[in-house]
Amino acid sequence: MDSEYPSGSAPVPMATYGRNRPDAQDDRGPDPHPLTARQSEVVVLAAQGLSNKQIARRLEITEGTVKIHLHKVYGRLSVPNRTALVGLMTKSGRRLVESR
Helix, strand or coil: CCCCCCCCCCCCCCCCHHHHHHCCCCCCCCCCCCHHHHHHHHHHHHCCCCCCHHHHHHHCCHHHHHHHHHHHHHHHHHCCHHHHHHHHHHCCCCCCCCCC
């Protein structure tokens, strides 16, 4: 028998809740805080001029993790690099991180 599923198995339905449903309407508008708390911490320290190594030491994470956070931030905010990120923070007036 030629089936697209291994013998004895059947397709498992995928749960679709909330925003993951294709027909779901999101009336909340744009996310006012598009970054995670940790990404926000990394962005604030990068904007203060700290190097990746200094950020890693301050947050007690690896330098590689700092790079990953920054890469994801660049993607979420559509900026190519750290300089553009800092420029976006200062020029646009968008509140990218929560003040404490």
